[in-house]
Amino acid sequence: MKTDIITIGNEILIGQIVDTNSAWLANELTKIGTEIRQIISISDEEQEIISCIKNSKKHADLIILTGGLGPTNDDITKKTLAKYFNSKLVSNKEVLSDVTNFIEKRNLILNKQNIKQAEVPENCKVIRNSHGTAAGMWFEMEKTILISLPGVPHELFEMVQKSVIPLIKKHFTFSNIIHKTIQTYGVSEAMLASKIANWENDLPTKMKLAYLPAPERLRLRLSYIADDNQIGIQLINNQIKKLKDIIGKYIFGEDDQFLHEVIGDKLRELGKKVTTAESCTGGNIARLIVSVPNSSDYFDGGLVAYSNKVKNQILGVKQETLDNYGAVSKQTVEEMALGALKLFQTDYAIAVSGIAGPGGATKGKPVGTTWIAVADNKKVLAIKYVFGDNREINIRFATNTALNLLRRFI
Amino acid sequence: MKTDIITIGNEILIGQIVDTNSAWLANELTKIGTEIRQIISISDEEQEIISCIKNSKKHADLIILTGGLGPTNDDITKKTLAKYFNSKLVSNKEVLSDVTNFIEKRNLILNKQNIKQAEVPENCKVIRNSHGTAAGMWFEMEKTILISLPGVPHELFEMVQKSVIPLIKKHFTFSNIIHKTIQTYGVSEAMLASKIANWENDLPTKMKLAYLPAPERLRLRLSYIADDNQIGIQLINNQIKKLKDIIGKYIFGEDDQFLHEVIGDKLRELGKKVTTAESCTGGNIARLIVSVPNSSDYFDGGLVAYSNKVKNQILGVKQETLDNYGAVSKQTVEEMALGALKLFQTDYAIAVSGIAGPGGATKGKPVGTTWIAVADNKKVLAIKYVFGDNREINIRFATNTALNLLRRFI
Secondary structure, rough: EEEEEEEOOHHOOOOOOHHHHHHHHHHHHHHHHHHEEEEEOOOOOOOHHHHHHHHHHHHOOEEEOHHHHOOOOOOHHHHHHHHOOOOOOOOOOOHHHHHHHHHHHHHOOOOOHHHHHHHHHHHHHEOOOOOOOEEEEEEEOOOOOEEEEOHHHHHHHHHHHHHHHHHHHHOOOOOEEEEEEEEEEEOOOOHHHHHHHHHHHOOOOOEEEEEEEEEEEEEEEEEEEEOOOHHHHHHHHHHHHHHHHHHHEEEEEEOOHHHHHHHHHHHHHHHOOEEEEEEEOOOHHHHHHHHOHHHOEEHHHHHHHHHHHHHHHOOOOOOOHHHHOOOOHHHHHHHHHHHHHHHHHEEEEEEEEOOOOOOOOOOOOOEEEEEEEEEEEOEEEEEEEEOOOOOOHHHHHHHHHHHHHHHHHH | OOEEEEOOHHHHHHOOOOOHHHHHHHHHHHHHEEEEEEEEEEOOOHHHHHHHHHHHOOOOEEEEEEEEOOOOOOOHHHHHHHOOOOOEEEEEEEHHHHHHHHHHHOOOOOOOHHHOOOOOHHHHHHHHOOOOOEEEEEEEEEEEEEEOOOOOHHHHHHHHHHHHHHHHHHHHOOOOEEEEEEOOOOOHHHHHHHHHHHHOOOOOOOOOEEEEOOOOOEEEEEEEEEOOHHHHHHHHHHHHHHHHHHHHEEEEEOOOOOOHHHHHHHHHHHOOOOOEEEEEOOOHHHHHHHOOOOOOOOEOOOEEEEHHHHHHHOOOOHHHHHHOOOOOOOOHHHHHHHHHHHOOOOOEEEEEEOOOOOOOEEEEEEEOOEEEEOOOOEEEEEEEEEEEOOOOHHHHHHHHHHHHHHHHHH
16 A cells, blocks of 8 residues: 655745654554655645646555645645645534634634634545644545645644544555564664674564664664464564563663653652753753653752853862863762752762863863763762764763663663 | 755655755755755655656756665666666776775775776766765756765765756756745744735735744745845845834744844843753753853753752742742742742843643643743743643743743843
């Protein structure tokens, strides 16, 4: 079953934004077993939209359009679809009620443009949107289904997961693909590949392995097309068991959890709390911890200690330590971790101090040099890393390396 | 002059990687005045590549292919192009010398696969690559130019900037497109559209307006095709001047700056410092501030005060305030801001306390309720907002609303 993803909007074509929606959609659709034939970005122009649909229809069983459903004049997807299907725009009660709820919740007043958002082509089935004013639309053509969705990422994501995937699964028949993902950290793709080369060669023929690298984690995804679900899961689990024997110490989780989620669960289970003392990561570790609902079970707060003054006066790092060893040193991160432990009265502390770049390098300490410490009330462990020369990537690496160090410390 | 960008490679179609190359290419090509008609991702399959080229050729003056030029078996772009052009692969001296240099520099030994990399279709002009083994290729068709380039980002970027852009500029004549972007915050797309409806209607016919909404900012982009650059810029600037009279208070910048960057520049200019006391945003404001190089000029650090204990013991929020009004209240955020000002000894402080969700709602305080305060040494201003019901989006809205409040406070 073949799918084309079509993104409508000039902002992608002029390179102003990167099309992350399509990558996300492609991943979700691949997981349920559809094959993505093409991902296409086109402009907000009637002629382009219609000719692209006509072209995709020749090869695709499913066409997913995103974007162009906003209330403003440059958003023309809806009226173009009405024209294409020779249908007329009519106000839909469900959508109007969703739009009204959405607006009223925000203490805003329903205006003309909001009311127009409730109009959809007469021949479509509506896909409801509780996070915005643009409804999704499902159209049935002779052989092809066309779905139109808003391009605002959080609206799109929720609608796809809650409604679109179940509808697609119901409408099409799929061969049964089983996926299982293993999360690793602290090992490069090339190193991992060489460690598991023999295991990979011995995988059953219908089982496929994909590497999904990112600064947050290196994921390995096993996929298997199975007639029988139980047998398929069993076969995948057997392979994962073997994998754990080879690279177990790098594995921090299965399925889709991030390091900060895994650590949160572990801390809750132990009834322990953690705090953070962050210099170059600037609050990024705390932010990730707090991004998880109910993180208050194991996190009271943390300090962003960016300047030496804050490290010294609030965290209690000795001035002579800063003078003698510098802010990016074993001694400083150790005192930061111990200071945070005392200030926030927690069981564990993470401390990070590094040179994120582009400036700040000194002799013997190139950009990317980062000291990370983890401590409990008995011991403190500090390790030096040298990441790259990109500020953003350095911060992401430092954040996740610190979280991984805590995971292995606990 | 119309361009299609075609990316070849399965990893994009299964959602494994995001196609950042195309966004970068689109931006570079737009700047010199080409209009990107489509960005298309297809698989490493001969039939797909050929049918995509045939289809693009109907509308595009320029087709840029990226990817599929590596030495492994799944890379088939080169032999597919030779077949399409009915040309044969011949070893090219320049490319062979580049490949040999590249390999020897790395103390590796030239192997059979490297030597094959020097083969290109006889009918192409070579675009040299000093960062890898895959040469670029320039093909002339009846009305269309086709360029094939490697997909490895740093190779692609260098080749495009050094060779491809100059070649394109030499071969085509361009009409001149001018873009200008205005950044706004604190106003919805629908509300903005209704406020500027008359202005929008009165725009010159060749001037186009696009809305680019995101939780971080709502951008308005004006585009104009001008024969004369100076006159075009003047015309756009005139419209922006009018726009500022209508919605000036929402405008925080031009071109591509974010709120946290604009605020950083402003603070540096004033020689002032800011600190943060964050509950529900969990360090996200501090992280954004620190994401900017040299933010140490105006930021020493901040506190993530997630629990009431930290708000009380470290920030000095009175226990009776927390007991009487709750953590999400005017009184608490005001005391948080004043406490942070004192603790970090800064000129300004931002404080945020809200219910990010999904849990935590109480009577009269639904999920999304967020109090934000900004303070200096003379006054404190607190405002209540009610965002939505998505934790991540609430955090992003609270973060940027707080930054915007500081911007207007300064």
